[in-house]
Amino acid sequence: KKAAPKKEKLADPIAATIDVASQQLIARAQQLGVETVFDRAETMKPCNIGAQGTCCKNCGMGPCRLPLPKSGIEGEDTRKGLCGATANTIAARNFIRMIAGGAAAHSDHGRGVAEVFLTAARKETNDYQIKDTVKLVQVAEALGVATTVEVDGETKDRDLDEVAVEVGEIAMAEWGKPEGEVFYLKRAPQALYEKWEKQGVRPRNIDREIVEIMHRTHIGVDQDYRNLMKQGVRAAIGDGWGGSMLATDLQDILFGTPYPLQSEANLGVMKEDHVNLIVHGHEPILSEMIVAASQSKEMLDYAKEKGAKGIQLSGICCTANEILQRHGIPPAANFLQQELAIITGACDAMVVDIQCIMQNVANVANCFHTKLITTHPIAKMEQENVIHIEFDEHYAMEDAKRIVKMAIDNFENRGAEVMIPRQKATQIAGFGVESIQYHLGGTFRGDYYTLNDNIINGRIRGIAGVVGCNNARTRHNEGHIQVVKELIKNDVIVLTTGCNGIACAMEGLLTPEAAGVYCGAGLAEVCETVGIPPVLHMGSCVDNSRILLAATEVVNAGGLGNDISELPVAGSAPEWMSEKAISIGQYFVASGVYTVFGVTFPTTGAPVFQDFLFKEMEKMYGGMWDLEIDPIKHAHKMIAHIDSKRKALGIDK
Numbered sequence: 001k002k003a004a005p006k007k008e009k010l011a012d013p014i015a016a017t018i019d020v021a022s023q024q025l026i027a028r029a030q031q032l033g034v035e036t037v038f039d040r041a042e043t044m045k046p047c048n049i050g051a052q053g054t055c056c057k058n059c060g061m062g063p064c065r066l067p068l069p070k071s072g073i074e075g076e077d078t079r080k081g082l083c084g085a086t087a088n089t090i091a092a093r094n095f096i097r098m099i100a101g102g103a104a105a106h107s108d109h110g111r112g113v114a115e116v117f118l119t120a121a122r123k124e125t126n127d128y129q130i131k132d133t134v135k136l137v138q139v140a141e142a143l144g145v146a147t148t149v150e151v152d153g154e155t156k157d158r159d160l161d162e163v164a165v166e167v168g169e170i171a172m173a174e175w176g177k178p179e180g181e182v183f184y185l186k187r188a189p190q191a192l193y194e195k196w197e198k199q200g201v202r203p204r205n206i207d208r209e210i211v212e213i214m215h216r217t218h219i220g221v222d223q224d225y226r227n228l229m230k231q232g233v234r235a236a237i238g239d240g241w242g243g244s245m246l247a248t249d250l251q252d253i254l255f256g257t258p259y260p261l262q263s264e265a266n267l268g269v270m271k272e273d274h275v276n277l278i279v280h281g282h283e284p285i286l287s288e289m290i291v292a293a294s295q296s297k298e299m300l301d302y303a304k305e306k307g308a309k310g311i312q313l314s315g316i317c318c319t320a321n322e323i324l325q326r327h328g329i330p331p332a333a334n335f336l337q338q339e340l341a342i343i344t345g346a347c348d349a350m351v352v353d354i355q356c357i358m359q360n361v362a363n364v365a366n367c368f369h370t371k372l373i374t375t376h377p378i379a380k381m382e383q384e385n386v387i388h389i390e391f392d393e394h395y396a397m398e399d400a401k402r403i404v405k406m407a408i409d410n411f412e413n414r415g416a417e418v419m420i421p422r423q424k425a426t427q428i429a430g431f432g433v434e435s436i437q438y439h440l441g442g443t444f445r446g447d448y449y450t451l452n453d454n455i456i457n458g459r460i461r462g463i464a465g466v467v468g469c470n471n472a473r474t475r476h477n478e479g480h481i482q483v484v485k486e487l488i489k490n491d492v493i494v495l496t497t498g499c500n501g502i503a504c505a506m507e508g509l510l511t512p513e514a515a516g517v518y519c520g521a522g523l524a525e526v527c528e529t530v531g532i533p534p535v536l537h538m539g540s541c542v543d544n545s546r547i548l549l550a551a552t553e554v555v556n557a558g559g560l561g562n563d564i565s566e567l568p569v570a571g572s573a574p575e576w577m578s579e580k581a582i583s584i585g586q587y588f589v590a591s592g593v594y595t596v597f598g599v600t601f602p603t604t605g606a607p608v609f610q611d612f613l614f615k616e617m618e619k620m621y622g623g624m625w626d627l628e629i630d631p632i633k634h635a636h637k638m639i640a641h642i643d644s645k646r647k648a649l650g651i652d653k
């Protein structure tokens, strides 16, 4: 069970991560002979051709491998697969299949939420209710659902239960309706909508665009990288302005729209004398119930009966972000720390749902007393020690209590010595369009405090969305923190989601006090005046849709151009690794945002196709991709773009 990797192949904990808590636990894992992702990153190096995006295995005649010669391409690029597919075709097919994977993940998550939403709206369950009726009405209007009714010549508000059912039905249809286009496209600035119309990329429904990618990338179908990308863009827009945005909205209606609250972050949030239950993955459907169950008197009394002082619930990845932003439950870890949470020896149960769960957590759990519980019918694990408790929204609280009880019962079984690092930091999280507006003067424009006015007067140089994963091919959290610190030092306010949000929280950047320490004078003045952190945590991966809507509000408020592409904004994923990150990046680019990725980019083996993404796309959508591995240069490319937009708007000084 405890096969140690060969000594010379172990990761150097200090080179592996900037986080001291993680360094301690990597070293402990190595002492105990428990292998982690950090060690595997030493023993297994990536395939160069695959990393370049030019390996095709779309049929049984391949894989056809088209490496880029070290000297580059001189003259005509004659590389071809057996069928004749060029490097551009192969890289474009691979790239849009990544978009399909990412868009499918977000959108299927959204569909799951829509199903629960409809169950709640139809009152088929007592465990979920409509919590945010203000957002219900907003969403109803965006989906074309009437919120008023004429009675005897008088306009009256419609019954909200009826509105909710109709919202649920119309939302569900967004995944597969036979005609029309995704409703939410009309929420984008008019100029952007018109660009999509001109380019022919308005998604018809969410699922169809994903299916069409799989068809077009089958052998012998679409063999023009431009046309392939047209479909990639269409599916990505269906994710950002469709599946993800619906997921966020329906979750807000069901569980409450987040408002700023205080919490903590990092492995030090675990408590030795408490039952430690960790939720990991992406969906808040089950974890919302686990929050309620773990705070119930029944479960707290039971935990005390079993010798614990209480129940410490914490999270990993975006399930963490979901319950952080609505309940202040602290994230214990981001993506690369998931094995380490078990290596503390204090994790009594880890409950996982979907996405970003490493299969190796089962092997690590097998070396400790930790119960690993899968809960989703589409996300099981083959290892025998994994327990599957299939979550059913009709019996949500019952299932949640069963899981919490299992963690409590396991408290007494801790065998290994417990080693919880002390590191943790305070954070303020839970921002959204509504709260940014509220904190900055109640509107986006027309007053000293507002976001647009501060951008126009130059106190805030621009806005950056910095998001995304960790990647074991680069030092954990280093890119995230260096990029964000360099941006705020240069007066760029940062909106964050996903694992970047957790990294920034661990570093103490999500506090108003961070403004005085790390920010340029202009941004510091704004943050200190209104009492906000310079890095605003907007939630989980699907909540990148909040960033799209925040950018739209900035456009609509006026004074900064007519489209997102005119704003002094830029996007970044310094340590990306998931297909979802590619889909997110593509919908930001297609919405007019210059978007820089770190670590690697999966098209470097096809320079002509990469040029299309990095340069030509700007002419079509106003946004384009870029790759910059060095975090400081990465931030400065974003700042240079922000400055060019300020100049074009005539607000540079």
Ligand code: SF4
Binding pocket: 056, 057, 058, 059, 060, 061, 062, 063, 064, 080, 081, 082, 083, 084, 085, 090, 219, 220
């Ligand atoms: Fe090779 Fe063409 Fe088959 Fe791809 S589709 S594996 S390039 S023959």
Ligand code: MSK
Binding pocket: 282, 317, 318, 335, 355, 356, 467, 468, 469, 470, 497, 498, 499, 500, 540, 541, 577, 578, 580, 581
């Ligand atoms: S969890 S997709 S590692 S951000 Fe959303 Fe983190 Fe990336 Fe998963």
